[in-house]
Amino acid sequence: MVPTPTPDDAHASAGASGRGRLSATRLFVDAFGHEPAGTWSAPGRANLIGEHTDYNDGFVLPFAIEHRTHVALGRRDDGVVRVISTFDEHAVELPFAELDAVFPHRRDEIVEWARYPLGVAWALRQRTGATDVAGVDLAFASDVPVGAGLSSSAAIEGATASALNDTWGLGLDPVTLAQVGRTAENEAVGAPTGIMDQMAAMLGETDSAIFLDCRSLDAQVVDLGFADAGLELVVIDTGVKHAHATGGYGERRASCELGASVLGVPALRDVGIDDLPRARRLLDDVTFRRVRHIVTENQRVLDTVRALRERGPASIGDLLVASHASMRDDFEISIPELDTAVDAALTAGALGARMTGGGFGGAAIALVASGRVDAVRDAAATAFAASGFAPPTIFTVTPSTGAHRDT
Ligand code: ADP
Numbered sequence: 333m334v335p336t337p338t339p340d341d342a343h344a345s346a347g348a349s350g351r352g353r354l355s356a357t358r359l360f361v362d363a364f365g366h367e368p369a370g371t372w373s374a375p376g377r378a379n380l381i382g383e384h385t386d387y388n389d390g391f392v393l394p395f396a397i398e399h400r401t402h403v404a405l406g407r408r409d410d411g412v413v414r415v416i417s418t419f420d421e422h423a424v425e426l427p428f429a430e431l432d433a434v435f436p437h438r439r440d441e442i443v444e445w446a447r448y449p450l451g452v453a454w455a456l457r458q459r460t461g462a463t464d465v466a467g468v469d470l471a472f473a474s475d476v477p478v479g480a481g482l483s484s485s486a487a488i489e490g491a492t493a494s495a496l497n498d499t500w501g502l503g504l505d506p507v508t509l510a511q512v513g514r515t516a517e518n519e520a521v522g523a524p525t526g527i528m529d530q531m532a533a534m535l536g537e538t539d540s541a542i543f544l545d546c547r548s549l550d551a552q553v554v555d556l557g558f559a560d561a562g563l564e565l566v567v568i569d570t571g572v573k574h575a576h577a578t579g580g581y582g583e584r585r586a587s588c589e590l591g592a593s594v595l596g597v598p599a600l601r602d603v604g605i606d607d608l609p610r611a612r613r614l615l616d617d618v619t620f621r622r623v624r625h626i627v628t629e630n631q632r633v634l635d636t637v638r639a640l641r642e643r644g645p646a647s648i649g650d651l652l653v654a655s656h657a658s659m660r661d662d663f664e665i666s667i668p669e670l671d672t673a674v675d676a677a678l679t680a681g682a683l684g685a686r687m688t689g690g691g692f693g694g695a696a697i698a699l700v701a702s703g704r705v706d707a708v709r710d711a712a713a714t715a716f717a718a719s720g721f722a723p724p725t726i727f728t729v730t731p732s733t734g735a736h737r738d739t
């Protein structure tokens with residue numbers, strides 16, 4: 333007997349993205365009592381290679397993933413912006429006029445998650461001078477894992493920025509919207525992150541990575557061809573949360589700035605492999621190793637792009653492995669859980685593996701032949717159990733599209 337489809341089956345057949353859209357719409361209707369005017373979404377991202385190079389004016393190679401943050405938007409005519417998320421049963425609302433009073437110095441008055449969307453509204457108005465715009469209600473639902481190094485923050489920023497750009501008729505291009513997201517994260521949230529995540533969330537394309545020059549913001553779409561090569565990208569989320577607004581991330585940035593200033597360059601982007609002997613003479617050991625990570629990582633991004641274009645995705649494994657070693661030994665942003673995930677994946681036959689994201693927690697990625705995915709999954713789970721770590725969450729990601737309007 334064929335069972336009668338339930339509403340949940342209907343949602344499932346709409347796919348994860350369809351479910352996210354419906355969740356955002358349902359939250360909107362439940363919280364605000366009327367239908368939204370439209371829905372938008374933006375993806376999280378995985379960084380294939382190029383870690384901590386973004387704020388050094390260097391190169392990165394992220395791709396958008398199919399996990400997305402959806403926002404349902406309704407207009408209001410009273411100049412108020414109100415936000416709610418499945419993260420929090422309470423809506424937060426603020427008159428536009430007060431955004432300028434709160435951000436950046438009094439941001440502590442706003443509950444942390446709401447600083448992301450309200451910060452985007454603030455940054456958009458700062459950037460465009462668009463003060464005479466309608467108020468909005470925004471309801472968010474997301475399936476991007478939080479704090480896993482897959483950038484749920486850029487997803488909520490990208491969804492908000494595209495929804496407001498369209499609703500307010502601002503006509504900003506995706507790169508400008510990425511910059512607005514970054515301004516919100518840096519100034520309204522207070523997390524000193526670079527531009528990579530927002531660019532990936534805005535510009536992502538199916539089956540492709542974004543090769544980004546973080547100095548010029550020149551972005552090239554690079555074909556990944558994982559499916560054609562019979563490869564999968566496996567994410568091993570350690571479940572260990574990082575916090576960007578505090579701790580090691582800021583210290584690494586400070587080390588990079590110190591290195592650049594001692595070496596007399598505007599940013600570490602301007603230091604090449606050939607300059608490393610001089611850097612070793614001039615810098616203390618820790619700063620030198622921080623610098624060496626950035627310099628070699630920039631080169632690995634360039635090498636990866638070339639390898640993808642000339643030899644295909646099966647040829648990049650060693651570059652991923654070298655990137656992880658550099659982050660573990662020179663930049664010192666890995667943790668035992670991430671090293672365990674990488675080692676287990678490689679032992680189980682992954683072509684390459686590395687931690688992804690800012691470090692101190694979050695996820696590792698592994699490039700794996702389709703037939704070995706289960707072996708990698710089992711190996712990681714077993715290795716975590718043997719080390720007494722909490723079980724990791726393991727799933728595959730597919731390179732997907734950037735922010736857009738859905739309905
Ligand atoms: P990551 O970007 O690696 O997931 P971050 O610390 O940069 O981690 O950003 C996570 C924070 O972003 C969350 O703690 C929350 O404040 C905010 N956030 C992300 N997605 C949502 C969402 N759907 N609703 C509300 N807040 C969100």
Ligand code: MG
Pocket residue numbers: 483484485486529576
């Ligand atoms: Mg983030």
